[in-house]
Amino acid sequence: MKTNQFLSLFIQPAYILGTLLLFASCERLLEKEPYTLTLETYFNNETELETFLTGVYSPIMQEHFYGNNYPLYNAGGDDLTFYQRSSPASSILCANANSSNSYITTYWRILYEGINRANILLENIDKNASIPQGYRDRIRAEALFLRSFYYFNLIQGWGDVPLRLQSTKSVYGLDAPRADKQLIYDTLIADIVSSLPHLYKSTDLPYTGRVTQSAAKGILARIYLFRAGEHFRDNTAPDANRQLYFAEAKRWALEVKESGLHGLVTPYQRVFLDLSEDKYNSTGVRESIWEAEEAGNRSTVEQAAGRLGNTLGFGSSNDFSSTEGLKELMGLANPGYSYKFAYASLKLYEMYESEGDTARGDWNIANYEYVFESSGSRKVLGRKYYFGKKRPEYIEPDGFSFTEETEAASNRNKTRCAAKYRREHEVVGPKNKNYTPINFPILRYSDVLLMIAEADNELTPEPSALAYECIDAVRNRAGIMPLAAQTLTKAQFRDAIKKERAMELCFEAGRRWDLIRWGEFGATMRSMQGFVNQEGWGGNFKYASAYYNVPDTYTYFPIPDSEMSINKLITANNPGW
Incomplete structure (x- = not known):
């Protein structure tokens, strides 16, 4: 051989x-x-x-x-x-x-x-x-x-890394020095730009697990924003081209907007229900631009299952056994097992509270808990809403009969589990304890709009009509007051963008990188x-x-x-x- x-x-x-x-x-x-x-x-x-x-x-x-x-x-x-x-x-x-x-x-x-x-x-x-x-x-x-996307993730995590543009063919090719991240940026950006004419358009595909022109342009905008913030990461990267990088971020994100192919889904939670229900932009509005495609739950031939909703998702303390799937066969509700490892911070809760943002706050942070039988089959009896507040509009029909009640408004901690990804709505059954078919949203149109607003604000002496248009589209979907009614300075608008990105995109693996690029x-x-x-x-x-x-x-x-x-x-x- x-x-x-x-x-x-x-x-x-x-x-x-x-x-x-x-x-x-x-x-x-x-x-x-x-x-x-x-x-x-x-x-x-x-x-x-x-x-x-x-x-x-x-x-x-x-x-x-x-x-x-x-x-x-x-x-x-x-x-x-x-x-x-x-x-x-x-x-x-x-x-x-x-x-x-x-x-x-x-x-x-x-x-x-x-x-x-x-x-x-x-x-x-x-x-x-x-x-x-x-x-x-x-x-x-x-x-x-x-290849460029993988390299961008390496730059985010490690900065200078080995740049390998040929496949590994022998053990003698494993040694490679770290390349300057600016060289890697130049390489990956050139490759993405060259790929654009040949990629599918979003209208060519009935699903979002594959890269399209819109996805590539949106990721280009993300790359340029992070590159613009490299100087603030450790005060060693050159700062001379920062305005150029903001201009390029705006350019590519604006091309996604001006394509007319994408919009914001209403209500907000429908985006994430689609992820759980194995649907792709079910309302006909293409907000989800690129997803990590999962399938099955490792109980079938489809083995591409992840754990979204299980480790990062709405908490369920239900006992899980090898006969758990029988609950569904018996017509009993099974909201799916979750370890609820990730909890929302008090800071995030107070962001929503300060804006009166219940549309996103009550979806992204659990506003109820499941109530189970204390013994026997441990079947789900219903939902108990926190703070004496019941918002049934946030609950989609699930085919099971749940009783719903509220608890006293006092003594409930505001720090509760991250609830953006909910196993209750999984369509693959019987549910597996640990693995789910829920896709991860790599890029959404709301992120594109916020990138336009941020980049544009950095390029103008004061917030422009375009910047207000983009951030207010996201806020209007959430049902909160538009910023255009206020007169904000450049610095105030920058702070508003940072807050808006937190409320809109929490638990989507972007906040850490935002904080790093902002220094x-x-x-x-x-x-x-x-x-x-x-x-x-x-x-x-x-x-x-x-x-x-x-x-x-x-x-x-x-x-x-x-x-x-x-x-x-x-x-x-x-x-x-």
């Missing part, structure tokens, strides 16, 4: 084995049975190119990325949430990670896994010139975008220690204070020990690690 016949000889077997995905008849990205392929005899037709491309997508939906670990343990450490357990997890989330941390190590590995797969595909796309050029160009465009991460996190002594913060959660004691070194992740032990050209870790 030739030394390059199987990449599994040299790198993680998962690069090739067991993680290639097949398109199902409904054309979504669904993980199927593993198999081995020989690269020398592959890439012969459209089906094989398409199949390998799904393997390039695969890391995005896996448990180590959007399927669970990334939104909870790696990107989840911010001022809007805390880890609600009796003892902290060893993670970035709980500010007690180190360079051997498993969540950091697997995240690094899976990003380079995706990059290597993209490189393999890019090197073999033109192997068979009889495949139509347009088809190959579209496959190439998606692979280039995905506010460490100080903001440490300021949260005072919140735990305020009224409304549950006494059982005061250990959360330790989670907010975050040193400034946490603006970067540590390079994993496993990488430094193999790659001899990386001789120093990030500062403080």
Whole structure:
């Protein structure tokens, strides 16, 4: 056998084995049975190119990325949430990670896994010139975008990282120095821009698990905003081009807006009900632009299930046993098991309270709890609403008969579980204890509008009509007062954007990166220690204070020990690690 016949000889077997995905008849990205392929005899037709491309997508939906670990343990450490357990997890989330941390190590590995797969595909796309050029160009465009997306995530986490633009073919190619992140930015931006003409339009696809022109432009805007904030991250990156980066962020986000293909879904919670109910923009309005596509719950042939709603989601204290699925078969309500690891902070609660924002506040932060039988089948008896307030408009029909009641308005802690992702509405049954088919929203149109408002404000001496239009579209959907009725300074509008992004996009794995690019991460996190002594913060959660004691070194992740032990050209870790 030739030394390059199987990449599994040299790198993680998962690069090739067991993680290639097949398109199902409904054309979504669904993980199927593993198999081995020989690269020398592959890439012969459209089906094989398409199949390998799904393997390039695969890391995005896996448990180590959007399927669970990334939104909870790696990107989840911010001022809007805390880890609600009796003892902290060893993670970035709980500010007690180190360079051997498993969540950091697997995240690094899976990003380079995706990059290597993209490189393999890019090197073999033109192997068979009889495949139509347009088809190959579209496959190439998606692979280039995905490689760039993985590199952007590496820059966010680690800054300077090895830049690998060819596939790994032998053990002698594992050593690579860290490349300057500005070079990586230039490379990935150029690749995304070159891919745009060949990507699908949002109207070409009935689902959102695949990259489109709108998704690529929205991610370009996100990249440019983060690049504009690199100077504030550690005061070492050059600041000369910051206005140019804001202009580019505005340009690309504005192209999404001006396409007329996207809008805001009403009501707000419908966006997240669609994620649970396996629907794609069910109202006909395309707010969800790109999702990490999950499927099944690991109880069926579809194995691309994550844990959204289970670790990060509405809490259910229901006892779960091997016969849990029988509840559904018996006609008993089963809201799905959740560990409710992530709780909303008092700061987030008070943001909603200060704006009178019940539309988003009562959805993103639990406003009721399930009531169970104390013994026997432990069936769900109903819902009990907090603070004596019942808002049934936030509850979708679920086919089961729930009683609904309210509790006294006093003595209820304001810190409650993050409830954006709710297993009650899952359509795949019987429910699995830990795995769910709920997709993760990587990019929504509301984010695009807020990026336009933010970038435009940084480019003008005072807030413009466009900036007000964009932020007020998001606020109007939430039913709160528009900002255009006020006269805000540039600085006041900037603060309003920061607050709006928190209320709109909480628990979507973006807040940490926002704080870092604003140069506010460490100080903001440490300021949260005072919140735990305020009224409304549950006494059982005061250990959360330790989670907010975050040193400034946490603006970067540590390079994993496993990488430094193999790659001899990386001789120093990030500062403080």
